[in-house]
Amino acid sequence: MLPDVMVRATAADGHIRLLAARTSRLVESARRRHDLYPVAAAALGRSMTGALLLAQTLKENEHVTFRLLGDGPLGAVVADADGKGGVRGYVKQPHVLLPLKPNGKLDVGRAVGDHGIIAISRDLGREGPYSSSAPLVSGEVAEDLASYLATSEQVPSAVALGVLVGRTQRVVQAGGVLAQLMPGGHGYAQDLEVGMQRLGQVTERLSEGLGPEDLLRLVAGTLPVVVHEECPLRFRCHCSRHRIELVLQLLSTEDLQDMLQRDQGAEVRCQFCGKLYHLDTERLTHVLDLKARKR
Numbered sequence: 001m002l003p004d005v006m007v008r009a010t011a012a013d014g015h016i017r018l019l020a021a022r023t024s025r026l027v028e029s030a031r032r033r034h035d036l037y038p039v040a041a042a043a044l045g046r047s048m049t050g051a052l053l054l055a056q057t058l059k060e061n062e063h064v065t066f067r068l069l070g071d072g073p074l075g076a077v078v079a080d081a082d083g084k085g086g087v088r089g090y091v092k093q094p095h096v097l098l099p100l101k102p103n104g105k106l107d108v109g110r111a112v113g114d115h116g117i118i119a120i121s122r123d124l125g126r127e128g129p130y131s132s133s134a135p136l137v138s139g140e141v142a143e144d145l146a147s148y149l150a151t152s153e154q155v156p157s158a159v160a161l162g163v164l165v166g167r168t169q170r171v172v173q174a175g176g177v178l179a180q181l182m183p184g185g186h187g188y189a190q191d192l193e194v195g196m197q198r199l200g201q202v203t204e205r206l207s208e209g210l211g212p213e214d215l216l217r218l219v220a221g222t223l224p225v226v227v228h229e230e231c232p233l234r235f236r237c238h239c240s241r242h243r244i245e246l247v248l249q250l251l252s253t254e255d256l257q258d259m260l261q262r263d264q265g266a267e268v269r270c271q272f273c274g275k276l277y278h279l280d281t282e283r284l285t286h287v288l289d290l291k292a293r294k295r
């Protein structure tokens, strides 16, 4: 499998912003960590790729939380990306099985649901977090993200996201493209539309051996492209023993004492990456002490 990478470029003298990512490895990593069934892997993979693309429109060290809260059986899909190419995520119900669509594709729209919201939170560091949401359009993720960007952020955007799951249920290809019209770029709307049609299915292009930069050039067509940056992408979680202990302090004293006396410790699994933390009686007593001190 080729390395995961993001390419940032502009076209038409900066009037179009172009971002493309190959995310096959990190989506496969998420599938293994969470034991995702194919349609869950596709929904989370598209969402993680979308979050990474959005995070690249921000400055470094800022991060994006991407939530799909639909009425489908997956429950909720959450992806969290930083501007340095790191992403993590989970789905509420990873073991969802649905029949394929008539065209043979995974029914992500039905798994997510088409009633509900797409909610995006951008943490802009000093300026504090900014959250906004839009109604889901189809639950297919790319359409929902494009609609969110057009309505909530007023940036005309075209989005393509794809995850190809193989016969062995492993993720074979994953990636995405985000193309946006910058201020003054409205004259290029038609070029963008034609360019996205030329691109077609991202996973098909990746399977043909095209890389992220090729995808961007395919969208740009004859418009001149300037590539600004290429950065590696990977699955990265920020959890730590310390953070887990902070979360445990939010539990009631009774619950903590119960864990201490009955279970002689606690096992806590990070929902973002699946890592299991074991706290022995000593650590759990320490958590209780910290909680008592905060009172």
Ligand code: ZN
Residues within 6 Å of the ligand: 237, 238, 239, 240, 270, 271, 272, 273, 274, 275
């Ligand atoms: Zn974690």
